[in-house]
Amino acid sequence: MSRSLISRRPPFGRGNSGPGRLSPERVQSPLEKLGxxxxxxxxxxxxxYELCEPLRVMAVHRNRLEVAGETGEHSFSLGGVHLPAAVEQRPTVGDWLLLERGTGGYRRLLERSSLFRRMAPGAxxxxxIAANVDSVLIxxxxxxxxNLSRIERYLALTRAAGSRAYLVLTKADLCAETGxxxxxxxxxxDLPVLAVNALEPDSVAALxxxxxxxxxxxxxxSSGVGKSSLLNTLSGMQLAATAGIREDDSKGRHTTRHRALYPLPDGCLLLDSPGMRELGLAGGEEGITAAFDDIDALARQCRFxxxxxxxxxxxxxxxxxELGTLDERRLRNWRKLVREISRNQRTLAEQRAEDRALGQFYREVQGHARTRKQRGDE
Ligand SMILES: Nc1nc2c(ncn2[C@@H]2O[C@H](COP(=O)(O)OP(=O)(O)OP(=O)(O)O)[C@@H](O)[C@H]2O)c(=O)[nH]1
Ligand SMILES: [Mg+2]
Ligand SMILES: [Zn+2]
Structure with a gap:
């Protein structure tokens, strides 16, 4: 690990010079190593503070979380936990949760600094997707x-979540001209770019x-671009399985099946996830505005x-x-994403209204049942 790289970075918790401050000179505590x-x-x-222990969600399984904290990693069963009905309030990878010391009872999720969501395919x-993500490596x-339009989609999603974006172009070694x-x-x-060979430690060192x-x-x-390969090379370990891509169209084989967070020797944490076939935008028009700020600026100059x-x-x-300063493909992609987001927001708003109505209905039914009971009705 290169110390000089770290010392160029500003410490976390700007303006906070107390004992909580993470400075390059100070060794990271076990919790700081987890973010x-x-x-x-x-x-x-x-x-x-006295009764609870904060734990980071490293992976989510059907009925169980893999969590890590001051005392290392362990598995936490969700069996007896009464989780909120709203999807957004349930734990996802990267979340911080509070468990009671001793009993291990589930207390609550901590507020997130960022949240990545998508429209579930087909539903x-x-x-x-993940919480508390600082940066995204596209x-x-x-x-x-x-596919440039796909990169723009990832960028809109990243901007909507309020995270920093970086782009890495893999397989530079297999291509005659990366130019x-x-x-x-x-x-x-605002998108730093590097072309690398993800299998080569010297090549990814610049990241x-x-x-x-x-x-x-x-x-x-997407699947097969080399996400798990990057994780393995950056960590210097074989943490995740990788597999060859299809020869005819260069598409991957969906090798990674689960999202999981891995602490790297440098002290940062990398989230490896399956290549997502569909990454529908679930909201955050401001993400599109930020990712397409050139079109946004032009639109402001229109007469009407x-x-x-x-x-x-x-x-x-x-x-x-007409001038050729705006690309037709980019405009088409912008239109597509804007349409998609407004359609999905409508769907989600209807869904929420239905959920609320259903909740109200249940409360009324319960209310009637109580009144009947008090009156001694059958
Ligand atoms: N030559 C070369 N091969 C690479 C590079 N990056 C990835 N590969 C190969 O590409 C294939 C797919 O890599 P993975 O790391 O499994 O891809 P992934 O993005 O994790 O794919 P999923 O888990 O399916 O989403 C593997 O055979 C890797 O060895 C690269 O930069 N250069
Ligand atoms: Mg993978
Ligand atoms: Zn116009």
């Missing part, structure tokens, strides 16, 4: 599977400069406020298309 920060510490009441529900490979790929992503602003100790990094990328950028006079978006 514990003042943001979480501040949420504990005095009673919780009209939200699915949680992974794409320099082969047939490279074309680097050129293709040049228009994506380390992007991340600091205690930082949680999620990887987003409600311009839909088709054939209206004085449309700055159409003018940019």
């Amino acid at each position: 514990w920060k003042p943001f979480f510490q501040q949420q504990l009441s005095l009673e919780e 009209e529900r939200v699915q949680l 992974v794409a490979s320099c082969n047939q599977d490279f 074309d790929y680097l050129e293709a992503v040049k228009g994506l602003r 380390r400069a992007w991340f600091g100790p205690g930082e949680t990094i999620a990887m987003l990328g 406020k409600d311009c839909v950028h088709e054939a209206e006079p004085g449309c700055a978006v159409q003018a940019a298309l």
